[in-house]
Amino acid sequence: xxSSKYSMLWDAAASKSPISYGELDVxxxxxxxxxxxxxxxxxxxxxxxxxxxxxxETLVVEKSExxxxxxxxxxxxxxxxxxxxxxxxxxxxFLSERVSAALNTAPVMNDEHHSIDRLSLVKKIKxxxxxHTQTSASDWxxxxxxxxxxxxxxxxxxSLMTDYQLGTDTDTSGxxxxxxxxxxxxxxxxxxxxxxxxxxxxxxxxxxAGYEVVFMHYGELSSLRDMFAQYKGRIRTVIxxxxxxxxxxxxxxxxxxxxxxxxxxDESAVLIDDEILTGFRTGATLALPQGRIPDCITLGKALGxxxxxxxxxxxxxxxxxxxxxxxxxxxxxxxFQAQIVEQALDFIATNxxxxxxxxxxxxxxxxxKEVQKQFPTIIRDVRGRAGLVGIELExxxxxxxxxxxxxxxxxxVLSEVESGMxxxxxxxxxxxxxxxxxxxxxxxxxxMVPRIVQAYVDVCKKLEGANA
Amino acid sequence: MNLExxxxxxxxFLIEDLMKDELEGVALNAELGLDSLDTTELRVFVEENxxxxxxxxxxxxxxxxxxxxxxxxxxxxx
Ligand SMILES: Cc1ncc(COP(=O)(O)O)c(C=O)c1O
Numbered sequence: 001x002x003s004s005k006y007s008m009l010w011d012a013a014a015s016k017s018p019i020s021y022g023e024l025d026v027x028x029x030x031x032x033x034x035x036x037x038x039x040x041x042x043x044x045x046x047x048x049x050x051x052x053x054x055x056x057e058t059l060v061v062e063k064s065e066x067x068x069x070x071x072x073x074x075x076x077x078x079x080x081x082x083x084x085x086x087x088x089x090x091x092x093x094f095l096s097e098r099v100s101a102a103l104n105t106a107p108v109m110n111d112e113h114h115s116i117d118r119l120s121l122v123k124k125i126k127x128x129x130x131x132h133t134q135t136s137a138s139d140w141x142x143x144x145x146x147x148x149x150x151x152x153x154x155x156x157x158x159s160l161m162t163d164y165q166l167g168t169d170t171d172t173s174g175x176x177x178x179x180x181x182x183x184x185x186x187x188x189x190x191x192x193x194x195x196x197x198x199x200x201x202x203x204x205x206x207x208x209a210g211y212e213v214v215f216m217h218y219g220e221l222s223s224l225r226d227m228f229a230q231y232k233g234r235i236r237t238v239i240x241x242x243x244x245x246x247x248x249x250x251x252x253x254x255x256x257x258x259x260x261x262x263x264x265x266d267e268s269a270v271l272i273d274d275e276i277l278t279g280f281r282t283g284a285t286l287a288l289p290q291g292r293i294p295d296c297i298t299l300g301k302a303l304g305x306x307x308x309x310x311x312x313x314x315x316x317x318x319x320x321x322x323x324x325x326x327x328x329x330x331x332x333x334x335x336f337q338a339q340i341v342e343q344a345l346d347f348i349a350t351n352x353x354x355x356x357x358x359x360x361x362x363x364x365x366x367x368x369k370e371v372q373k374q375f376p377t378i379i380r381d382v383r384g385r386a387g388l389v390g391i392e393l394e395x396x397x398x399x400x401x402x403x404x405x406x407x408x409x410x411x412x413v414l415s416e417v418e419s420g421m422x423x424x425x426x427x428x429x430x431x432x433x434x435x436x437x438x439x440x441x442x443x444x445x446x447x448m449v450p451r452i453v454q455a456y457v458d459v460c461k462k463l464e465g466a467n468a
Numbered sequence: 469m470n471l472e473x474x475x476x477x478x479x480x481f482l483i484e485d486l487m488k489d490e491l492e493g494v495a496l497n498a499e500l501g502l503d504s505l506d507t508t509e510l511r512v513f514v515e516e517n518x519x520x521x522x523x524x525x526x527x528x529x530x531x532x533x534x535x536x537x538x539x540x541x542x543x544x545x546x
Contacts, residue, residue: 043504200508398487399505424485424513433487 006051006059013073018064021071032063032071044402048409053078053090056444060409076409077448077455079438080416084245084277086306087387089441094347095340102339111332121338124345125299129314132285133293141317144310144333148276148300149187151311152239154327155296156191158313159237159270162320175236176211179227179269181218183247183421183432186239186274195239198423211236217430218244219252221259228263235269242278242287248420248432249383249390254289261292270320276300276311280348281439283358283386295319305344310337353442354386360444361386367453375460378404380433390418391436391456397463398422401434407462408436411455469518469544475537481513496534510536518544 004010012019021029031049051059058078064070081087107115122142130137145151156178163173180186180195187193193205197215207213214231217223218240228235240260244250264271273294278287280302288294293316300311310333333341348354365382368391372379381392397404401417408415416439420432438452469477475496482491486506494500502510507530511522520543529535 199512200505203508395487396489422485422487422509424481424509424516428484 004052004054009051009061009073010059010075013059013075018067018070018072021063021069024071028061032061046402046406046409048406055091056089056441056448058090058414060414072410074410074412076412076414077440077452078414079440079452080414081302081306081439081441083301083416084281084388084437084439085301085304087280087302087439087442088305088344088347088353089444091441091443092305092307092344095343098339098343102336106334106336106339108334108336110330111328115335115338117335117338117342118333121333121342124342125312125314128285128345129297132288132290134291135293135316139316139318140314142312142314143322143327144312144331145300145329146309146311146331147187148298148311149189149192150329151276151298151300151313152186152195152272152274153189153191154313155272155274155298155315156195156237156239157326158315158320158322159272159296161323161326162270166323173236173268175234175269177231177234177236178211178213179231179235179238180213180215181240181244181247182215182426182430183218183244183419183423184239184241184274185246185419186241187276197425198419218247218250219256221253221256224256224260224263228267232267235264235267237270237272238264239272239274242273242275243282243385243388245277245388245437246418248392248418248435249388249437250432251287251383251385257289257292261294264295270295272296272298274298278388279303280345280442281357281387283354283361287385287388303341304337305341307340308337310341348442351443356444356446357387357440357442360440360446360449361389363446363449364389364438364440364452367449368456371453371456371460374457375464378460378463387439387442389438389440391415391438392420393433393435395433396467398433401436404459404463405436407459408455411458411462413438413452413455471537471541474518474540474544475533477517478533478536478540481510481517485509485513494533496537497532499531500533500536502530514540520544 047062048060056077058076060074060076061071064072078089125142126137126140129140145154164171182197186195190205193202194208194213196202216227271294273288275286276298279299296315298313303312304310365384368382372382377394378397379391380394384390393401405415405417415436418435418437420434422431482488514520515522518540524543525539529539
């Protein structure tokens with residue numbers, strides 16, 4: 001921290017004293033005044049500029065709201081890893097030797113050819129999936145993609161193409177329904193978009209002809225049974241998240257998963273478990289209960305450790321297959337990526353970070369529930385599992401998650417906002433307000449928990465004061 | 469459905485669905501300050517509750533209760 005070129009700003013953050021705008025370098029001034037130039041996808045980006053990280057702490061600055069001449073600096077605990085991707089936070093020093101060696105020696109090649117680095121990674125992933133689902137590693141096939149969206153696209157395409165006979169140009173399944181979940185998020189591409197039920201995302205994007213996508217309430221047994229009864233004989237594919245993420249961090253029971261698996265099997269439907277957000281997050285390889293066996297699993301985000309986009313589709317090779325030529329792409333886990341990902345996965349196992357993140361998650365959830373009791377007009381619920389924690393906001397802030405998120409940054413914690421399920425098309429009893437999401441790094445020190453909780457208390461007090 | 473009923477139903481939507489407590493008892497001609505997400509929900513609401521094609525609603529006229537109610541009434545009776 002001392003040797004940083006931003007030591008003046010780190011000091012300002014520690015002493016909570018503003019710094020003069022004029023003293024900053026011109027690029028930083030430009031960022032503070034007019035942003036980094038990237039298109040605003042949000043209808044309003046934040047005023048914050050992120051400068052550098054040491055360990056889990058990130059230096060963040062914004063123009064002071066009191067004076068144009070001043071800048072405020074904050075030392076922020078990063079509990080997001082950037083949409084949940086940086087699963088090891090800034091704890092990546094252990095990779096430096098490997099990265100520098102791989103930069104010089106890893107072959108730059110496509111996947112028509114073979115690579116020992118890829119072999120190791122593929123074996124590791126198959127064995128992790130085999131262990132989690134209590135099946136044989138050899139039951140599974142793996143292909144790598146780049147983004148989560150791409151993995152979902154490939155999984156969906158595979159499920160739709162498996163019964164398609166190229167010779168006769170016919171589909172032998174005779175099925176035309178895809179079952180997805182209200183409030184789910186599966187990515188931004190025209191295929192993944194079919195699986196969403198929010199007008200603000202789907203309006204203007206055409207629906208795929210020949211298929212009907214229907215929605216159930218995630219984790220609800222009655223909704224699950226009703227949908228399978230109503231569409232009996234027509235359901236081709238079912239896609240569910242390991243934990244419903246953007247819909248508000250909603251977990252499902254073991255019974256729900258076991259009935260889902262059974263119903264999908266009886267219906268001969270393909271069950272896709274989208275673990276892009278939840279994979280390697282919840283103290284285990286997957287959020288899916290151990291021993292449950294989906295037909296296809298997607299991984300993403302954490303698989304690239306926040307360093308590069310890497311995702312994967314893993315499918316049961318007795319049920320699904322890919323026609324030759326389908327799914328070829330420029331990037332399918334380059335040896336460089338494979339070396340780094342394998343070493344990072346080993347790091348999680350060697351240091352038992354899964355046990356660590358369970359302790360962190362339990363402590364955060366328990367202590368934040370106390371904060372909820374103290375501020376019931378601000379926090380509606382606290383829930384989640386291990387490294388995926390949701391704080392649902394109460395009515396007054398139900399659509400003001402971004403405001404609360406910004407105050408939390410000023411108080412020293414970075415969280416993200418999940419949309420919840422506020423759509424008018426959803427019955428009131430199922431609606432979920434905007435929910436703050438924390439995905440702290442697996443190796444976080446438990447000592448950080450009180451600081452995080454205190455930031456939530458400080459923000460709640462400030463909001464309550466503002467309303468008094 | 470008469471004007472009063474439409475107005476009441478939109479008021480309920482603003483408070484119950486959009487949770488805009490600050491709009492409780494808002495005057496007919498006051499700016500509602502709805503953002504694009506709010507108006508998307510408003511369009512879904514109008515479609516579902518008044519069986520009205522939401523593309524018929526003029527975007528600039530979703531600014532006050534009076535304008536919204538007026539637009540709905542025009543299409544419902546027509
Ligand atoms: C469950 C789930 N599936 C798919 C995606 C899409 O991933 P990406 O943004 O990398 O395309 C996301 C991203 O938020 C996700 O949470």
